[in-house]
Structures are given as C-alpha cells and as structure tokens.
Amino acid sequence: MATQTKPVLHGYFRSSCSWRVRIAFSLKGIEYDQVPVNLIKDGGQQMTEQYQELNPMKQVPAVEIDGITLSQSLAVIQYIDETRPGPRLLPADPKARAQVRMISDLIASGIQPLQNLYVLQKIGAEKAEWAQHFIHRGFQALEPILKKTSGKYCVGDEISMADICLVPQVYNAERFKVDVEQYPTIKRINETLLETEAFKVSHPSRQPDTPADLRA
Amino acid sequence: MATQTKPVLHGYFRSSCSWRVRIAFSLKGIEYDQVPVNLIKDGGQQMTEQYQELNPMKQVPAVEIDGITLSQSLAVIQYIDETRPGPRLLPADPKARAQVRMISDLIASGIQPLQNLYVLQKIGAEKAEWAQHFIHRGFQALEPILKKTSGKYCVGDEISMADICLVPQVYNAERFKVDVEQYPTIKRINETLLETEAFKVSHPSRQPDTPADLRA
Structure with a gap:
C-alpha cells in the first residue's frame, strides 16, 4: 500500500x-x-x-x-x-454492513443533496422552508429505521459510516432550525457521538478555515 | 447463507x-x-x-x-x-472499487435525487427545466471522469455498479429530453450496455407492471 x-x-x-x-x-x-x-x-x-x-x-x-x-x-x-x-467503519457482518449503507445512503442521497448549496441557490428566497421540508421528510423515515437498527450508535454498538453521515446531517438540520426534539433516537445518537474525540476534532467549529466568530 | x-x-x-x-x-x-x-x-x-x-x-x-x-x-x-x-459488481482492486463508488454516488446522490417524484412534485410547473438543469450539471461532471476511468464500460472493461447506475440515469435523461449527444463517452457506454442481456431483461419496457402502450 x-x-x-x-x-x-x-x-x-x-x-x-x-x-x-x-x-x-x-x-x-x-x-x-x-x-x-x-x-x-x-x-x-x-x-x-x-x-x-x-x-x-x-x-x-x-x-x-x-x-x-x-x-x-x-x-x-x-x-x-x-x-x-x-x-472498521463498516461492520464485518454483511447484513449489518447493508444496514449501515442503507442509513448512509438515506442521508447522502435522500436528504443532503436537497440542501446542497447549488440547489438552494436555484430555489432562492424559499430555501429555508425547502431545506426544512426535506430534512423533516428524511428524519421521519430515519427515526423508525434507527429504532430498529441502533444500539448505542446507528447500527449496534460500534461507530460506523452511518454515524459519520448522521452527525453532520443533524448539524445541518440545526442550522436550518429543524426541531430535532421530535426525533428522540436521532437526537440521542447524535449527542452520544458528539462526545467522542473523532467527532470533536473534526467539528466545523475547529477547522483551519473556520472564521473567528464561529470558532469553538 | x-x-x-x-x-x-x-x-x-x-x-x-x-x-x-x-x-x-x-x-x-x-x-x-x-x-x-x-x-x-x-x-x-x-x-x-x-x-x-x-x-x-x-x-x-x-x-x-x-x-x-x-x-x-x-x-x-x-x-x-x-x-x-x-x-463481481465491484472490482477487487481498492482503487477501482473507489472509482466505481465515486461514479455510482455522483449519479445516486448528485443527479438522481433531484428528479425524484416527490421533489418534482414540489417544484411544480417548472419541473422539466429543473430536471434538465441538474441532469446536464451532473453529466458535465461525469463525462470528463468517465474519459479517465472507462474502458469498454464505466471503469475499465468489466461491468460494475457504476454501469448499473449509468443506464437508468441516461434513460431518465432521455425522458426529460436531455440531448445526450453532447456526452460522447456517456452515450457510447450506455449504448454498449443496452446491448447486454441483463440490461435488456431488466428494462422498464419489459416489466410485469409496464403499461401495454409502453411495452417493448
């Protein structure tokens, strides 16, 4: 290698x-x-x-x-x-791997693309309502799925690619003032992950290009 | 299993x-x-x-x-x-696998979600223009990538998940009257794949629920 x-x-x-x-x-x-x-x-x-x-x-x-x-x-x-x-960022068991990919893709194909900068620029004035609508739509699907697959994290008790997708999506949701209280499983897992070192050091508030007024 | x-x-x-x-x-x-x-x-x-x-x-x-x-x-x-x-639907070599996933996700996260039924319903009257815009945007990126990665198919000379994503996306493009002639590599690979049995039998014109007037 x-x-x-x-x-x-x-x-x-x-x-x-x-x-x-x-x-x-x-x-x-x-x-x-x-x-x-x-x-x-x-x-x-x-x-x-x-x-x-x-x-x-x-x-x-x-x-x-x-x-x-x-x-x-x-x-x-x-x-x-x-x-x-x-x-491992994906579990060894094929069914668990599939669930990790399903959750990752639900976020990466089903929610995030609709709040991409170039999409919101095309939407224009109604972009906040648009983003909120599709985040809620996605979270309403994600919540019952996570109720079935989650342990401490999105799929069982090991951090996976699904968790890697979840936390930045919740961060986006909060930027668009989506009330995450409605999604207790999403909220719980997100909070647990935000306490871990890898999610802390990678946070948008701590990057080389983070503007001074947004730094943690 | x-x-x-x-x-x-x-x-x-x-x-x-x-x-x-x-x-x-x-x-x-x-x-x-x-x-x-x-x-x-x-x-x-x-x-x-x-x-x-x-x-x-x-x-x-x-x-x-x-x-x-x-x-x-x-x-x-x-x-x-x-x-x-x-x-194999993904190649054994990790770099080639990554390219297959990159192309697949470019389509599955970067193009397709923007023409999903529930998105177009929200767009309303301008939905054809909207869909065309984002398909062109995606194909303009996909074409130079495929120029580098493709052989007979999207990545080298074996059919992969990238090809599985490409053909249905071109089919969608044609439904929205996107001129695919502008993208010679996409066009060539799509035509080659449509000649293969797996792509023929799975085609929308040949499914149990295909309406009579759309049947091949």
Whole structure:
C-alpha cells in the first residue's frame, strides 16, 4: 500500500460532506493535510478551473490519496476503510454492513443533496422552508429505521459510516432550525457521538478555515 | 447463507432506482419476485402504511432478502455482491472499487435525487427545466471522469455498479429530453450496455407492471 505521502482533503469547514471525511480520517487515526475551498468567497472557489480538475461536480470534498483523486464522500470513506488499519467503519457482518449503507445512503442521497448549496441557490428566497421540508421528510423515515437498527450508535454498538453521515446531517438540520426534539433516537445518537474525540476534532467549529466568530 | 426463499423486489417499472436493482439481480443470475408499487395510481401506493413499513422513505425500491428488508438501491446491490456468487459488481482492486463508488454516488446522490417524484412534485410547473438543469450539471461532471476511468464500460472493461447506475440515469435523461449527444463517452457506454442481456431483461419496457402502450 502506497502511503508515503499524507492524503490531502480539499474541503470547507461547514460542508457536511467534508466533515464526513474528516471524521473518517480521525476515527482511523490517519494524518492528512487540509486545503480550504471557500464555497462562498469570490463566487465560490469550487468554480475555478483548477478545482474542477479535482472535482468536476464543483463540490467539496475532493481527496488526493495514494496517487488518485476521489470525490464523493462515501466512496472516500469506504476506500479508507478498505485500505487502512484501525477500527472498521463498516461492520464485518454483511447484513449489518447493508444496514449501515442503507442509513448512509438515506442521508447522502435522500436528504443532503436537497440542501446542497447549488440547489438552494436555484430555489432562492424559499430555501429555508425547502431545506426544512426535506430534512423533516428524511428524519421521519430515519427515526423508525434507527429504532430498529441502533444500539448505542446507528447500527449496534460500534461507530460506523452511518454515524459519520448522521452527525453532520443533524448539524445541518440545526442550522436550518429543524426541531430535532421530535426525533428522540436521532437526537440521542447524535449527542452520544458528539462526545467522542473523532467527532470533536473534526467539528466545523475547529477547522483551519473556520472564521473567528464561529470558532469553538 | 440463507437463500431458501427468493428475494422480493417492491418496485416500479419506470423507477431508475428499481431498475438498478433489477440489473444487479440479472447480472448475478438471481431469481426474484416482483411486487409492483404504482407510484402514480391512487396518489401513490408508496404512501400506504403497509408500504411504509417496508420503506419509511415512501420510495421504491424495497427488497426483502435473507430475512431483512433493505431500501436504498446501492446498499441492496452491494449486499447482493457481498453475499452471492457470480460476476463481481465491484472490482477487487481498492482503487477501482473507489472509482466505481465515486461514479455510482455522483449519479445516486448528485443527479438522481433531484428528479425524484416527490421533489418534482414540489417544484411544480417548472419541473422539466429543473430536471434538465441538474441532469446536464451532473453529466458535465461525469463525462470528463468517465474519459479517465472507462474502458469498454464505466471503469475499465468489466461491468460494475457504476454501469448499473449509468443506464437508468441516461434513460431518465432521455425522458426529460436531455440531448445526450453532447456526452460522447456517456452515450457510447450506455449504448454498449443496452446491448447486454441483463440490461435488456431488466428494462422498464419489459416489466410485469409496464403499461401495454409502453411495452417493448
């Protein structure tokens, strides 16, 4: 395995998909470099030709690792899991793995894409109501699923990719003033995870590009 | 492995995510039963309490397999791949696997969710323009990625989950009158795949619930 050079994460402190990757690196104990991509400044640094070479979707994250460039956070997380030692980010049992992927995709395909910056820009003035609507819709589905699959964490008692997706999504929900009290299982797991070191050090309030007024 | 009973796919002939699962079953040579869920009739059969037990997201597909119920097509496909013999749906090499997942997620998180029925219903009158916009946006990113990763298929010369995602997305694009000629690599791979048996038998024009006027 070629791990001579540290992976480079091109991300943004507040991007939920960048946070997912930071959590995965932290859980695995992998050192990495960060290159901030400011999604707002100058119309968005993700729009430059140079950045589009890394990720033609004009989104963060993009990760340079082992000589390849990967975008799409769940692809990155599973690549890290399959090539690095450390705690498993997906369980060994195929059914539990499937449940982890189901929950991860419910968030990554069913909720998050609808609050992406470029989608909200197209929605315009009603963007807060739009985001709230789809977060509630997703959480209403996620809550009964987690009631069945969860132990201490989303699937059983080990932290997994599903948890990596959950916490940044709850953070987004709170930004959009979604009342998470309605979803007691989501709320409980999120609070438990936020107490762990990997979720703390990767938090948007503690990144190199976090603006001073948002720093923890 | 408990494979005594055939898996049951709850799906809809024209749903691109249902088609993904049908392709995977066909590639693996797995017999399965289909239960049609008509997304349009009576306000949508996915809205019934009974169906929401299977998939609280009120979407197709839902798959009953080995005693569990899974939603989210990519979770289903990877579960099938990890538990069934037959051709691999993800390559053995970790970097190639990551590229397959990156392309799959670009489609499954970056394009498809924005044309989901419940999203288009919320958009209303401008839904065709909305869908076209986001399909073009995604294909503009996918085309240069495929130029790098593709051989005969999306990643090299073996059919993978990326191809399983590509063909139903191109089908959707054509429904929304997106000109695919602009994307020669996407077009070429799609045409090649449509000639294969697994993609033919799983096609929306050939399902038990395909209306007579849309049958091939």
